[in-house]
Amino acid sequence: MFAGEIKQLWRYPVKGLRGESLRSAAVDADGMAGDRVLGVFEPGTGKAVWGGSHPKMMGWEAAWPAQCGCADAVSGSPVLYEPGGAAWSADEAGLPARLAETIDAGKGAEIRRTAGAGDRMLVIFEASVRRLGEELGREIAAARFRPNVIVEADLEPYAETALAPGTPIRLGEHEFTLLMPCERCVLPSWDPSGSNERDMELHKHVIKELGNHFGVYVGIGESARVAVGDPVAG
Template sequence: MFAGVVKELWRYPVKGLRGESLRSAVVDFDGLAGDRLFGLNEPGGDKSVWGGSHPKLMGWEAAWPAQCGCADAVAGEPVLYEPGGAAWAAGEPGLADRLAETIDAKNGVELRKVKRDYGRILVVFEASVRRLSEQLGREIEASRFRPNVIVDTDLEPFAEYGIEPGTAIRLGDNEFTLQKPCERCVLPSWDPNGSNERDMELHKHIIKELDNHFGLYLRINDPVTIKVGDAVAA
């Protein structure tokens, strides 16, 4: 059906913040290790604070500190970096206030661990990103879609949405199952670097021309390791 290679791997330790590029990653039934394990809420309630409601949040980054010399490891709590580059430990006093101040969260924020009842990884096809850029006449960054995996294959642009759910897709020696295309929220229309600028044309184009889908969700049951450079096939 198609063949290609894994070009990039990404992990987002805190939902809504920019993530970190990886060389390799462990994936299991719960998804990619260390991905979206923390989120932000308003204090004392369940109302989520996310990139769609507070786009300046994407001016922050989050990463897991290197453990035992392996930059892709997950242990302890992530480190958060504010737009100016200052680093904050996840449990450091003053972090919540600083976050709220910089993203205009008037009701405050609280960093919490996220309870996930599903696991999946988001795969984006480089050819579709290129074609989307051509259609809109400007570069569209793949980072807008917050993928875990970016692949370059011989599949025609947007042809991935014709693949049947349940199809086996291999990343390296590992067989994943296609769950479904990713239905997009408003997040890709906001600048992925936190400038608070919105691209409404992109949002409308994805809805009208792509049935509001971009990227594929894949799942696997048993723990496996995927790497940049791994072959991709279906």
């Protein structure tokens, strides 16, 4: 048993790009509204252009423009911001060429709809982030793991990945189900700012010491809303 609260919420409108911080978010059986609904692909193919092969992608940000004062709204098209700060609508004609140029995508880039986040949200625990930093002897940015929910709770570091699938986890007023631990790819080893620098020691440590798991996926079968400051219990 554990208890805590939601400290941060994050959404990534374009898979592989940096995302946006939220105060609250709508969630349903498809995951967090507006999360990873667009992706970057090689033109005319189904092959994804992703941060593991093009880490400069993380120099770009994506966010949904505020609608009617609702920071978590997802109507219209998201806005993409290139490293220099210039803003592009996701459907703007010149965006694909500019994106490809800045991320070194030699075959070009095409922004298309995806299947979304795959009916799940990624939750990480601050205690585990702190312990990882202690083990490596330096601060580790939670952003490396691209979480949707960052939780502070009275759970031992890394204990969340040992919880059984199907375990109920309450976020705010709604009961979510733990689906599985998150098996990590190479992406957390790349600097989340898009600087094109890689931390191989971090990657090796997660594989060797943590069984290549960090964070857990949760899902829910109904409509819900979560917010920063909501209580967490499991």
